[in-house]
Amino acid sequence: MRFDQLDLSDDVLDALDDMLFDECTPIQEQAIPKIFEGRDLIAVAQTGTGKTAAYLLPVIDMLADKPEAPDAVSCIVMAPTRELAQQIDRQLEGFSYYLPISSCAIYGGTDGKEFARQQNGLKKGADVVIATPGRLIAHLQLGGIDLSKVEYFILDEADRMLDMGFFDDIMQIVNHTPDTRQTLMFSATMPPKIQQLAKAILKDPAEIKIAVSRPTEKITQSAVVCYEPQKTPVLRHLFATKASRRVIIFASSKLKVKDLAKELRRGRLKVGEMHSDLDQDRREEVMLDFRAGKIDILVATDILARGIDIDDIAMVVNYDVPREAEDYVHRIGRTARAGAGGEAVTLISPKEQSWFGHLEDFLGYEVTKLELPAELGETPSYNPRRSERKSPRKGGGKPASSGRNRNDRRRSKPSHKPIAKDKPQAETPAEVAPAPSSSSSSDNTPAKKRRYNRRRKSSKNSSNSASSPSNPAPEA
Numbered sequence: 344m345r346f347d348q349l350d351l352s353d354d355v356l357d358a359l360d361d362m363l364f365d366e367c368t369p370i371q372e373q374a375i376p377k378i379f380e381g382r383d384l385i386a387v388a389q390t391g392t393g394k395t396a397a398y399l400l401p402v403i404d405m406l407a408d409k410p411e412a413p414d415a416v417s418c419i420v421m422a423p424t425r426e427l428a429q430q431i432d433r434q435l436e437g438f439s440y441y442l443p444i445s446s447c448a449i450y451g452g453t454d455g456k457e458f459a460r461q462q463n464g465l466k467k468g469a470d471v472v473i474a475t476p477g478r479l480i481a482h483l484q485l486g487g488i489d490l491s492k493v494e495y496f497i498l499d500e501a502d503r504m505l506d507m508g509f510f511d512d513i514m515q516i517v518n519h520t521p522d523t524r525q526t527l528m529f530s531a532t533m534p535p536k537i538q539q540l541a542k543a544i545l546k547d548p549a550e551i552k553i554a555v556s557r558p559t560e561k562i563t564q565s566a567v568v569c570y571e572p573q574k575t576p577v578l579r580h581l582f583a584t585k586a587s588r589r590v591i592i593f594a595s596s597k598l599k600v601k602d603l604a605k606e607l608r609r610g611r612l613k614v615g616e617m618h619s620d621l622d623q624d625r626r627e628e629v630m631l632d633f634r635a636g637k638i639d640i641l642v643a644t645d646i647l648a649r650g651i652d653i654d655d656i657a658m659v660v661n662y663d664v665p666r667e668a669e670d671y672v673h674r675i676g677r678t679a680r681a682g683a684g685g686e687a688v689t690l691i692s693p694k695e696q697s698w699f700g701h702l703e704d705f706l707g708y709e710v711t712k713l714e715l716p717a718e719l720g721e722t723p724s725y726n727p728r729r730s731e732r733k734s735p736r737k738g739g740g741k742p743a744s745s746g747r748n749r750n751d752r753r754r755s756k757p758s759h760k761p762i763a764k765d766k767p768q769a770e771t772p773a774e775v776a777p778a779p780s781s782s783s784s785s786d787n788t789p790a791k792k793r794r795y796n797r798r799r800k801s802s803k804n805s806s807n808s809a810s811s812p813s814n815p816a817p818e819a
Contacts, residue, residue, distance in 0.1 A: 344367045344372045345365055345366060346365065346366075346367055346400075349372075349375050349376065350375075350376070350379055351375075351400060351401075351404055352404050352407070352408075354441040354442050355400055355403070355404050355438065355442070357440075358437060358438050358439070358440045358441055358442075359400075359438070361437075361440070362437055362438075364396075367393075368392055368393035368396075369388075369392070369553050370386060370388045370392045370393055370394055370397045370551065370553050371393050371397045371400070373386075373551045373553075374386055374397040374401075374551055375397060375400060375401050377549045377551070378397075378398065378401040378402065378525075378527065379401050379405070380549075381525060382525075382548065382549045383525060383526045383527070383545040383546050383547065383548040383549070384526075384527045384528065384545075384548055384549050384550075384551065385528045385530070385541050385545060385548045385549075385550050386527075386529045386530070386550075386551040386552075386553075387530055387531070387532070387533050387550075387551070387552040388531065388552070388553035389531045389553070389555050389556065389672060392556070394499065394529045395430075395431055395434050395499065396434070397529070398420075398497050398499075398527050398529065399420075399431070399434060399438050400438060402418055402471075402497070403439045403442055403444050403470075403471070404442075406418065406444060406470050406471070406494075407439075407444060409494075414466065414468040414489060415468040415489045415490075415491070415492035415493075416465065416468055416469060416470075416488075416489065416490055416492070417468075417470045417471065417492065417493065417494050417495070418470060418471045418472070418493065418494060418495040418496075419472050419474065419479075419490070419493055419495070419496050419516070419520070420472070420473045420474070420497045420499060421474060421475075421476060421479075421496075421497065421498045421499065421504065421513065421516070422473060422474070422499050422500065422504075423475065423476075423499075423500050423503040423504040423507055423509070424475065424503075425450040425451065425452055425475060425623055425626075426626075426646075428448050428450045428473045428475055429448060429450070431448075431473045432446060432448040432473050435471060435473070444470045444471060445470045445471070446469055446471040446472070446473065447461065447464035447465065447469035447471075447472050448461075448473045448474070449461050449464075449465070449472060449473065449474035449475065449478050449479050449482065450474065450475045450478050450623075451478045451623065452624065452626070453623065461478075462482055462485065462487075465482055465488045466487050466488060468489070476504060476512035476513055476516065479512075479516060480512050480515060480516065483515075483516070483519060490516075490519040490520050491519070491520070491521055493520040493521065493524050494523075494524055494525065495524065495525050495526075495527065496517065496520055496524045496525070496526045496527070496544075497526075497527045497528075497529070498513070498526075498527070498528045498529065498540075499529050500529065500530065501529065501530040501537055501540065502530040502531055502532045502533075502534060502537055503531070505536045505537060505540065510540065513540065513544075514544075517543075517544050526544050526545050526546070526548075528540070528541055528544075528545065531669050532667065532669060533552075555669050555705075556672070557672070557706060557707070558671075558672055558675055558676065558687070558706075559676075559679055561679040561683070561684045561685065562675055562676075562684070562685050562686070562687050563684065563685070563686050564675065564687050564689075564710050564711070565688050565689075565710060565711045565712070565713050566688065566689040566690070566691055566699065566710045566711070566712050566713065567581075567688060567689070567690050567691065567712070567713050567715065567722075568691050568696070568712055568722055568723055568724070568725045569690060569691070569692065569715065569719075569722050569723070570692060570693065570720075570722065570723060571692040573715075573719060573722070574662060574690045574692070575603070575606055575607075576719055577690055577715065577719065578592070578607070578660065578662070578690075579610065580715065580716065580719065581658070581660065581688060582640075585657075585658055585686055585688070586657040586658040586686065587612070587639060587640070588636075588639040588657065589639070589656050589657040589658070590639065590640045590641070590656070590657060590658045590659075590660065591640075591641050591642075591643060591647065591656055591658075591660070592640065592641070592642045592643070592660045592662050593644070593647070593648065593659070593660070593661050593662060593665075593674045594642060594643070594644065594662045594663055595644075595662075595663035595665075596644065597618035597620055597644055599662070599663070600616050600617070600618045600642050600643060600644055601616060601620075603662065604616040604642045607640060607642070612639065612640055613637070613638050613639040613640065614638065614639070614640045614641075614642060615629045615632060615633055615638040615640070615641045615642070616629070616641070616642045616643065617629055617630075617641060617642070617643035617644070617646060617647050618643065618644045619644065619646060629641070633653070634653060642662075645665075645670060645673075645674070647677070648670065648673040648674045648677070654680045654683065655683065656677050656678040656680070656685060657678065657685060657686065658678065658685065658686040658687070659674060659675050659677050659678045659685070659686070659687045659688075660687075660688050660689075660690070661674060661675070661687070661688070661689040661690065662690055663690070664689060664690075664691055664692075664695040664698045664699045664702070665698075665702075666698055668701075668702055668705040668706075671689075671702050675687035688713070691725070693723050696725060696726065696727040697727050697728075700727025700728065701727075703727075
């Protein structure tokens with residue numbers, strides 16, 4: 344569908360035409376009519392599908408037709424990070440170019456002068472306020488800000504905000520707005536916390552769900568199966584054989600980002616790091632250096648996976664396998680932008696094989712596994728389904744090959760039953776030795792009787808030669 348087939352004003356359509364936007368994305372096609380109807384909305388769609396335009400276009404169009412509320416805020420857009428708030432603000436400037444819409448971006452990491460500018464903008468009453476939860480709460484606590492005339496309350500990347508612990512802040516902000524507001528929630532996933540938030544702040548919402556899209560074919564995906572200590576040497580091998588400049592490496596935690604960046608700098612590589620411990624000035628400095636080529640390799644947490652547009656990334660490396668398919672798509676989507684190609688390599692340790700197997704199920708194909716040179720050492724085989732079968736069970740169950748002797752296992756029997764957990768059946772009884780059961784409190788099972796009889800016989804005969812097998816045969 345084309346934008347001119349929607350009920351958008353000529354001023355908005357002119358701005359879209361100037362920005363060379365003609366065709367709607369699926370989320371825009373479905374969401375814009377619902378918003379014009381005045382319905383509350385919950386929309387599930389991944390970042391990069393055009394969610395920002397899906398809510399900004401109809402909202403600014405409706406605001407332009409209403410008389411301006413003096414010294415009051417008409418619309419609040421909540422975003423999890425400063426980077427995303429800035430990006431939304433820039434897009435708003437483009438969409439409202441021909442409309443009398445005022446906006447104010449509110450986020451942390453600024454000096455006192457910028458804080459005062461934000462406070463002044465809030466008190467004068469901008470039409471649209473784009474804010475991170477923590478900084479808006481800080482302004483509200485100082486007083487003098489009127490949110491009682493808010494007509495539209497929008498949450499962008501709601502799941503990310505809840506992951507960052509903003510649930511209470513969001514509810515506090517909601518309590519400053521009127522019940523008559525129209526509330527729009529956009530999220531990439533629908534975990535229980537999102538459902539709880541939606542139930543608390545939405546009224547009879549329309550629901551839209553856009554499936555997570557697959558990565559573009561212009562991204563050459565591959566993976567390396569290795570042991571955890573081999574990952575850094577594998578990185579150096581990738582730098583030597585694929586790309587050593589314009590590279591982004593994603594790691595699972597800020598601690599790992601710091602350690603990995605330090606290790607790579609020891610190899611005299613020009614490395615920068617990006618994580619939540621950096622203040623905003625330092626983040627901007629790192630990004631400017633990376634764009635300017637002063638930094639060749641950027642090691643980052645998922646803070647860089649969304650809301651950052653850099654067109655010439657040669658390679659993205661997942662140092663750790665992401666748990667969610669959407670995170671994988673966002674990470675590797677940093678490359679192959681603006682019509683260019685790019686590489687995406689994921690390093691898979693043995694404990695991460697089952698996670699990557701789930702990603703391959705989502706993708707619908709097996710990602711090519713790269714061979715490593717012999718000098719990097721022996722690598723594990725790739726069998727994600729076997730990895731799932733051998734994972735320890737909840738509740739204290741131990742694999743049969745734990746190395747503890749028979750009497751130790753008996754003495755340490757847990758006093759509670761383990762949580763039941765479904766697990767795939769082994770293909771053959773001999774393929775995986777069963778873990779000793781800890782879920783029964785009875786000592787009268789056949790296996791225990793046999794062990795008891797063997798111990799009595801061993802004690803009676805004073806024999807020192809008797810020994811139990813380390814892996815008992817499966818019971819019938």
